[in-house]
Amino acid sequence: MNNIISAQEAISAVQAGKIVLCRYAGNGTLHPDQEFSTLDQVPATVFFAPDYEFCIKRETTTLAEIQFTKPVEPHDLEFGQEIFIVMPTCILRTQYDSEHGDICLSVANGFAQLDEENAKLQLQAFGKTFGNMITDIEVKDGFNDKPKKRAARSKKVEEQKPTVVQSVINSIENSLVAESMIEKAQDTQYRNLLNELIERASLARTVIEANALYKYTAQWTDEQRKPLEDAINAKISKLEKDEFHLDIGKKSEYEIEFADLHAVVMHAETPAEANDVIGKTQHWTEEQRKPLIVEISKKLADLNPPEKSESSLMCRINNCQTLEELDSKVIEVQQCDPVIQDRLMSYVNQRRTEISLAADDRMPWDDE
Structure with a gap:
């Protein structure tokens, strides 16, 4: 599969930026290596x-999921070098001749190709591109003779009839046909x-x-991407419209x-009846629940007015003179309705701060 080159040619290839491979060729006593290695693996x-013998690692390409070496180019060949030409029905084994038009x-x-294996793979890739599976591939010897020149006659020129092989080559290897095959694939x-x-x-x-589907189109042109972009925009528009209607529906439901x-709160006759509605708002957000809690607090205040002989719990908290007295009010707060406990505890904490500062014989404004 690889053409053997000399050590000097290998050095020149490395300087030209090509990948050079090397293997031990044997000395008659030790067996040669079967595989080539990259230069970083040998001294x-x-x-x-x-x-030791060297070769240049040939680049590969993939067509229809079949990988083969890139076709050889004219500047890589020497006169008389063996090559394999890919035909529609077979592989032709021949020698390179720059004066032979078909070659x-x-x-x-x-x-x-430079070897039979990759020539067969290239033909199989062409077949698979158009839905055909090519298995049995024959290798024939061809192009041994240079094409004959047409004989000129004094009155009319008689054209030489091309052979079947030459006709196939002239059609399949036309550059426009080759480009068309690749473009179709x-x-x-x-x-x-x-x-x-x-x-x-x-x-x-x-x-x-x-939008994540755009990641598959990195190699596309804007024109190629346009049909997908239209489909994505249409879907996004539909999703946003459905989401808007869903939000409107949820808002109306709330x-x-x-x-x-x-x-129910406004007509509640007992604190328990007013508090029961909280259990029906578990699917609401805190912001949605807040207005209803305010109304419940108001209703509870109406249902449990302070006795005339006593001050409200809030007033009694503010009238506490010691921390011990204030702690006793915390017990009362914990026995109140859960809806108003947080608000009452805020008064407790505020009064605790005031009592602590007074015990130090100073108030916040005394420092000014």
Whole structure:
């Protein structure tokens, strides 16, 4: 698969930026290596040792999920070098001749390989591109003779009839045909992926999920991306419209529930009846629940007015003179309705601060 080159040619190839491989060729006593290795795996002295051989690692390409080495180019070949030309029905084994028109066209148009294996892989890739599976591939010897020149006659020129092989080569290796094959393969892959992405866009459940499909189009042009962009924008518009209607529906549902529960609070005859509505607001947010809690607090104050002979608990908290007396009021707060406990505890904490500062014979304004 690899052309053997000399140590000097290997050094020149490295300087030219190519990847050079090396292996031990054997010395008659030790067996040679079966595989080539990169230069970083062998000592630098191999360039000056007689028992090593080198080759240039050839680049590969992939078509229709089949990988093969890139077709050989004219500047990489020497006169008489063996090459394998990819034909529609077989592989032709021949030698490179820059004066042979059919051979030159085959190489220039990308239908020549340096080895039989990659020539077969390239033919299989062409077949698979158009939905055909090529298995039995025959290797034939061809292009042994230079094409004959047409004989000129005094009255009319009689054209030489081309052979069947020459006719096939002239058609298949035309540069426009080669480019068309590649373009068709790429277009088929593009359209298959486009259809799949459009389908996934239609099934997207969120805006983020729809926009994420753009990551598969990094190599596309704006024109290629346009159909998918239209499908994504249409889906996003639908998602936003549905979400808007859902929000409106939830808002209307909340307003109806609030009105019903507010009416229950307003007509409650006992504290328990007023407090019971809180259990029906578990699916509300804190912001939605806040107005109803305010109304419940007001209703509880109406249902439990302070006795005339006693001050309200809030007033009694503010009248505490010692921390011990204030702690006794905390017990009373804990026995109150949970809805008003937080507010009463804020008065307790405020009075505790005042009592502590007074015990130090100073108030905050005394420091000014």
